[in-house]
Amino acid sequence: MAKLIKNGRIVSDDWQIVLLGEDGRAEDLALPAGKVIVPLSVWQAQREPIAARQGEIAVWLDGSDDPAQIVADLAALPLVAIRFPKFTDGRGYSSAALLRTRYGYTGELRAIGEVLRDQFQAFTRCGFDALQPAQDRYTDEQLERALASLGDFSAPYQRSVTETEPLFRRQQRGLAA
Amino acid sequence: MYRYDAYDQRNVDERVAQFRDQTHRYLAGELSEDEYRPLRLQNGLYIQRQAPMLRIAIPYGNLSSTQLRKLAAITRKYDKGYGHFSTRQNLQLNWPALENVPEILAELATVQMHAIQTSGNCIRNVTSDPFAGVAGDEIIDPRPWCEILRQWSSFHPEFTHLPRKFKIAVNGAEHDRAVIQAHDIGLDLVKNAEGAIGFRVLVGGGLGRTPVIGKEISPFVPWQHLLTYCESILRVYNRHGRRDNLYKARIKILVNALGIEEFRRQVEEEWIHHKDGPGTLTVDEVHRIADHFDDPAYATLPADDLGFEQKRVENKPFAAWVKRNVRSHKQPGYAAVVLSLKKTGVAPGDITAEQMDLVADWADAHAFGELRVTHEQNLVLADVKKSDLFALWQKARDAGLATPNIGLLTDIICCPGGDFCNLANAKSIPIAEAIQRRFDDLDYLYDIGELELNISGCMNACGHHHVGHIGVLGVDKNGSEWYQVTIGGDQGNDAAIGKVIGRAFAAAEMPDVIAKLIETYIDNRHEDERFVDTVRRIGLDPFKTRVYGEQQTQRKVVNG
Numbered sequence: 034m035a036k037l038i039k040n041g042r043i044v045s046d047d048w049q050i051v052l053l054g055e056d057g058r059a060e061d062l063a064l065p066a067g068k069v070i071v072p073l074s075v076w077q078a079q080r081e082p083i084a085a086r087q088g089e090i091a092v093w094l095d096g097s098d099d100p101a102q103i104v105a106d107l108a109a110l111p112l113v114a115i116r117f118p119k120f121t122d123g124r125g126y127s128s129a130a131l132l133r134t135r136y137g138y139t140g141e142l143r144a145i146g147e148v149l150r151d152q153f154q155a156f157t158r159c160g161f162d163a164l165q166p167a168q169d170r171y172t173d174e175q176l177e178r179a180l181a182s183l184g185d186f187s188a189p190y191q192r193s194v195t196e197t198e199p200l201f202r203r204q205q206r207g208l209a210a
Numbered sequence: 211m212y213r214y215d216a217y218d219q220r221n222v223d224e225r226v227a228q229f230r231d232q233t234h235r236y237l238a239g240e241l242s243e244d245e246y247r248p249l250r251l252q253n254g255l256y257i258q259r260q261a262p263m264l265r266i267a268i269p270y271g272n273l274s275s276t277q278l279r280k281l282a283a284i285t286r287k288y289d290k291g292y293g294h295f296s297t298r299q300n301l302q303l304n305w306p307a308l309e310n311v312p313e314i315l316a317e318l319a320t321v322q323m324h325a326i327q328t329s330g331n332c333i334r335n336v337t338s339d340p341f342a343g344v345a346g347d348e349i350i351d352p353r354p355w356c357e358i359l360r361q362w363s364s365f366h367p368e369f370t371h372l373p374r375k376f377k378i379a380v381n382g383a384e385h386d387r388a389v390i391q392a393h394d395i396g397l398d399l400v401k402n403a404e405g406a407i408g409f410r411v412l413v414g415g416g417l418g419r420t421p422v423i424g425k426e427i428s429p430f431v432p433w434q435h436l437l438t439y440c441e442s443i444l445r446v447y448n449r450h451g452r453r454d455n456l457y458k459a460r461i462k463i464l465v466n467a468l469g470i471e472e473f474r475r476q477v478e479e480e481w482i483h484h485k486d487g488p489g490t491l492t493v494d495e496v497h498r499i500a501d502h503f504d505d506p507a508y509a510t511l512p513a514d515d516l517g518f519e520q521k522r523v524e525n526k527p528f529a530a531w532v533k534r535n536v537r538s539h540k541q542p543g544y545a546a547v548v549l550s551l552k553k554t555g556v557a558p559g560d561i562t563a564e565q566m567d568l569v570a571d572w573a574d575a576h577a578f579g580e581l582r583v584t585h586e587q588n589l590v591l592a593d594v595k596k597s598d599l600f601a602l603w604q605k606a607r608d609a610g611l612a613t614p615n616i617g618l619l620t621d622i623i624c625c626p627g628g629d630f631c632n633l634a635n636a637k638s639i640p641i642a643e644a645i646q647r648r649f650d651d652l653d654y655l656y657d658i659g660e661l662e663l664n665i666s667g668c669m670n671a672c673g674h675h676h677v678g679h680i681g682v683l684g685v686d687k688n689g690s691e692w693y694q695v696t697i698g699g700d701q702g703n704d705a706a707i708g709k710v711i712g713r714a715f716a717a718a719e720m721p722d723v724i725a726k727l728i729e730t731y732i733d734n735r736h737e738d739e740r741f742v743d744t745v746r747r748i749g750l751d752p753f754k755t756r757v758y759g760e761q762q763t764q765r766k767v768v769n770g
C-alpha cells in the first residue's frame with residue numbers, strides 16, 4: 034500500500050489515483066473497484082455511476098482546474114486531491130488556499146503528483162493535510178526523515194491557512210535577537 | 211536601518227539549516243539535479259561558466275559597516291577577494307565552492323544577512339531609492355515599506371513557485387530613482403487629497419525579451435491594504451500566468467493578454483476577500499518598523515561649510531568630484547556621497563575586499579556606520595558632513611573609488627556578461643572598458659554631460675539596456691558575438707524603451723559607434739539639452755546616418 038503523510042504522520046493508504054490518457058474520453062473511463070480518485074473531467078462526466086458509489090470516489094484537480102467548479106460537491110466528497118504535475122508548478126498552492134478559505138472545505142485535502150519533501154511545509158501552510166509523495170520517490174527511512182521538513186520554519190511571517198494571522202498580529206515583535 | 215528582532219533572526223537561522231540539509235542531500239545523491247536547482251536558486255546559487263555564483267541579498271540596497279566587513283571577510287575566505295554589485299542592489303560572488311555555500315549563509319546570518327529569494331521563480335529582493343531618507347525631493351520614506359514587503363514575501367507559502375521571477379520596487383520621491391515602471395509591481399508612495407498615505411500601483415512592467423512599461427492598476431491603495439492588494443495581484447498571476455513558455459511567463463504577458471481593465475477586475479474581485487482581513491497592516495507594526503529608519507543623530511550645522519567651500523575653489527579635482535559625485539541632502543550641512551565603482555579597467559560594480567573594508571571604515575567615521583548600494587552599481591554614503599568631504603575624497607581617491615563620473619558616459623551599467631554568465635550571448639565587460647578608454651578625457655566627458663550607457667550580455671537585460679540613453683545588447687549571430695545599439699531609452703519619471711538604430715556591430719566597432727552617436731548629439735544639441743533629450747527632439751535618423759552612412763566603406767574592411 035502507498036504511504037501517505039496525514040496530519041504529520043506516516044500512514045498507509047488505499048486510495049487509487051486514476052489518470053486519463055491523452056486520448057481517453059472522460060465518459061468512457063471504466064472506474065476500477067475500490068477507492069479511487071478521478072480527474073475532474075471524469076467526475077463531471079460520470080455523475081450517476083459515481084453517485085452510486087458514494088464515499089468511494091474522490092476527485093483530483095489539476096493546476097488549471099478552477100476549484101470553484103466543485104464547490105457544490107464538496108459536502109459529498111470523501112477527499113479532494115490537487116495534482117502537481119511538476120513540483121515547480123505552483124498553481125495548486127492557490128487552489129488549496131481557495132478551497133480552505135473561500136469555499137470552506139474541511140475534509141481531507143491531498144497533494145499528489147511531484148510531492149517532494151522540500152515543499153512539505155508550503156503545502157501544509159496552504160491547507161493540505163495529506164501529502165502523497167510520488168510512488169517510490171522515498172524509501173521508508175527517507176520518508177521518516179522527511180517529516181522534519183514539515184517544521185522547517187517555526188515562526189513564519191505571513192498569515193496562511195494554518196496561521197490565520199500574520200506574525201505581527203500573532204506575536205509581540207521587536208525584541209532584540 | 212532595520213535591525214532584526216528574535217523572529218527575523220530565527221527565520222534566517224532556520225533557512226540556513228534548511229539549505230544545509232538540502233545541499234547535504236544533493237551531495238549525497240538524494241536530491242536530483244532538477245530537484246536541487248530551484249532550491250539552490252531560491253538561495254541565490256547559480257551554476258555558472260567558471261564556478262557557482264552566489265547572489266547575496268542586500269535588501270533595498272541598505273548595508274551596515276559591520277555587514278560590509280563580513281562580506282569582505284567572506285570574499286577572502288571563500289572567494290577570490292572581490293565581489294560584484296548587481297543592478298538589483300545585490301552582491302554577487304563569482305567563485306564560491308558549492309559545498310561552502312551553507313557555511314557562507316551561516317556567516318551571513320550572524321550579521322543579519324541572507325541570500326533568500328535572490329533568484330528563482332519567486333518574489334525577489336525589493337529594490338528602492340539609494341537616497342531614501344535623505345533626498346530633498348522625498349515625499350515619504352520608502353524603506354519601512356520595503357522592509358514590510360521583505361518580510362511578507364520571505365517564504366510566502368503560496369508564491370514559492372510562481373510562473374516566473376517577480377520583482378517589486380518602491381519609490382517615495384518626486385523623481386523616481388527606483389525604475390518602478392520597469393518592475394512587475396511598481397509602488398509609488400503618494401498622499402491623497404486628505405493627506406492619507408497610500409500607493410499608486412503599477413503592474414506588468416519589465417525589461418527582458420519583451421520590454422514593457424508598467425501600467426497603473428490603482429491610483430491609490432491606502433497603506434493598510436498594501437499587503438492584501440499585492441497578495442491579490444500575486445494570486446491572480448500565480449493561477450493564470452503562463453507556464454507553458456518560459457519567455458511568456460512574466461506577469462507583463464498576462465496583463466497584456468487580458469488587458470489592464472480585465473486584469474484589474476480580476477485583482478479587485480480577489481481583493482474583496484482579503485481587504486480588511488487579518489493581512490491588513492496595523493499602525494503599530496508600521497511604527498515598529500518605521501522606528502528603525504528614524505534620522506540618525508545629525509549635528510546642527512550651518513547650511514554652508516566655509517572650509518569645504520574654500521577647498522572647492524582651490525582644488526579642481528576635488529571640485530569636479532563634488533560636482534559629479536556629491537548630492538544635496540535634506541539636512542543643512544550634510545551631503546550624500548556616491549563612491550564610483552566605475553573606474554576604467556575595473557569591471558563596473560566590482561569591488562575588492564580591501565576596498566570593502568575601507569568603505570566600512572569611512573561609513574563608521576563619516577556616515578553613521580551605514581551605506582547603500584545603487585542599481586547603477588555604485589555605493590552611497592548617505593549622511594556625510596560637508597566639513598568631512600575633503601578628507602573623505604582624499605581617502606576615496608587613494609582607494610580608486612573617487613572617479614568623478616557619476617551620471618556620465620563612463621558610469622556604465624553593465625552586467626557580468628559572457629565572462630561569467632551562462633546565459634550570455636556576448637561579453638559585456640570588455641565593451642564597457644573599451645568605451646571607457648575611448649572617453650578618458652574628463653573635459654570631453656563633462657561637455658557631453660549626463661548620459662546613461664547600459665550594457666547587457668543577452669536579452670535578459672540585467673544591464674537594463676532598454677532604459678539606457680544608449681543601450682548595448684549582446685546578440686549571437688552564427689556563434690559570434692555582436693552588439694545591437696538602442697538610443698532614447700530612459701529611466702525615472704519619463705521612463706522609455708530605447709529604439710534599435712540598425713544592424714548590430716562587432717566588438718571592435720563599438721567605441722567608434724558610441725563616438726559617432728556622441729558627435730551627432732554635440733552637433734545637434736540645444737543648450738542644456740541632454741543626449742536623450744536631443745534624441746527625443748530630432749529622432750533617430752541623424753544618428754543612423756552618421757553611424758551607418760560613414761561606416762559602409764569601413765565595414766567592407768572589417769568583414770574582409
Ligand code: SF4
Pocket residue numbers: 625626627628631632633634635666667668669670671672673
Ligand atoms: S543580461 Fe544576460 S548575460 Fe547579462 S547577466 Fe543577465 S543573463 Fe547574464
